Amino acid sequence: MSTIDNLPPLREVIAAHQLSARKSLGQNFLLDLNLTAKIARQAGDLTECDVLEIGPGPGGLTRGLLSEGARTVVAVEKDTRCIAALNDIAAAYPGRLEVINGDALEIDPLAHLTPPIRIAANLPYNVGTELLVRWLTPPEWPPFWQSLTLMFQREVAERIVAQPGSKAYGRLALLAQWRAEARIALSLPPGAFTPPPKVSSAVVHLTALPQPRYPADAATLSRVVAAAFNQRRKMLRASLKGVAPDIEDRLTAAGIKPTDRAEQIPLEAFCALAREIRKS
Numbered sequence: 346m347s348t349i350d351n352l353p354p355l356r357e358v359i360a361a362h363q364l365s366a367r368k369s370l371g372q373n374f375l376l377d378l379n380l381t382a383k384i385a386r387q388a389g390d391l392t393e394c395d396v397l398e399i400g401p402g403p404g405g406l407t408r409g410l411l412s413e414g415a416r417t418v419v420a421v422e423k424d425t426r427c428i429a430a431l432n433d434i435a436a437a438y439p440g441r442l443e444v445i446n447g448d449a450l451e452i453d454p455l456a457h458l459t460p461p462i463r464i465a466a467n468l469p470y471n472v473g474t475e476l477l478v479r480w481l482t483p484p485e486w487p488p489f490w491q492s493l494t495l496m497f498q499r500e501v502a503e504r505i506v507a508q509p510g511s512k513a514y515g516r517l518a519l520l521a522q523w524r525a526e527a528r529i530a531l532s533l534p535p536g537a538f539t540p541p542p543k544v545s546s547a548v549v550h551l552t553a554l555p556q557p558r559y560p561a562d563a564a565t566l567s568r569v570v571a572a573a574f575n576q577r578r579k580m581l582r583a584s585l586k587g588v589a590p591d592i593e594d595r596l597t598a599a600g601i602k603p604t605d606r607a608e609q610i611p612l613e614a615f616c617a618l619a620r621e622i623r624k625s
């Protein structure tokens with residue numbers, strides 16, 4: 346018997362439904378239900394929330410979210426083989442789990458959710474990064490979600506929480522930290538997964554701020570940051586040449602030395618620069 350609910354242990358679920366992990370779908374499963382409950386707890390108080398879970402697989406994290414009291418879980422899974430196993434969980438938690446068989450990059454699950462909404466996922470890293478960027482760059486802020494609790498490759502997690510002056514600092518850190526509070530909540534060794542991936546992982550928890558930390562136009566800031574880090578070793582007066590004709594003056598007006606490099610510039614100064622460029 347597993348410890349968090351009355352459903353069978355995940356190894357039995359995987360054997361019964363023949364869910365051998367597929368590399369093409371980035372499948373590295375979490376089979377320890379105490380660990381998945383611990384990850385679910387990183388998402389905060391779920392009792393009043395709908396949780397959007399992407400990539401539930403055999404349902405380890407799904408069971409963690411439900412046993413931790415999520416009001417409702419909407420789980421989007423691409424692998425049709427997993428759906429029967431997920432429906433067994435839905436039957437054990439009547440009215441609290443909706444399973445959607447589809448590609449999270451293509452479907453819009455918003456119609457299935459009622460605010461407040463939190464998002465939790467252990468996804469293949471490429472899909473996770475693409476969804477993170479989408480969730481961080483909606484047309485309006487605050488976004489539809491209150492928090493994101495996401496598993497990443499450790500190196501990607503470090504890029505999300507990175508500070509100026511480090512190699513990991515770049516577009517992802519600025520996007521995440523401009524309008525959210527981001528921290529690494531848990532670190533996991535490869536052995537926590539079946540099969541184990543090559544690298545360590547970490548759970549990142551992001552909380553949406555009610556408004557951006559510093560004022561800036563989202564599209565301008567995004568353009569400036571993309572150009573600055575595209576050529577991160579160059580001086581800003583060179584890497585940002587294409588962004589504004591009088592870039593040296595704009596940099597100076599924003600309090601940035603034109604000879605500085607992107608890696609040294611804090612978020613506040615990038616926002617000041619975006620405002621200066623918008624003025625011109």
Ligand code: SAM
Nearest residue numbers: 370372373374375400401402423424448449467
């Ligand atoms: N959440 C489960 C766990 O922690 O054991 C499974 C994690 S496994 C790393 C990633 C899961 O995401 C797999 O079940 C895979 O089939 C699913 N997946 C991959 N790409 C997806 C996509 N584009 N949309 C929805 N699910 C996807």
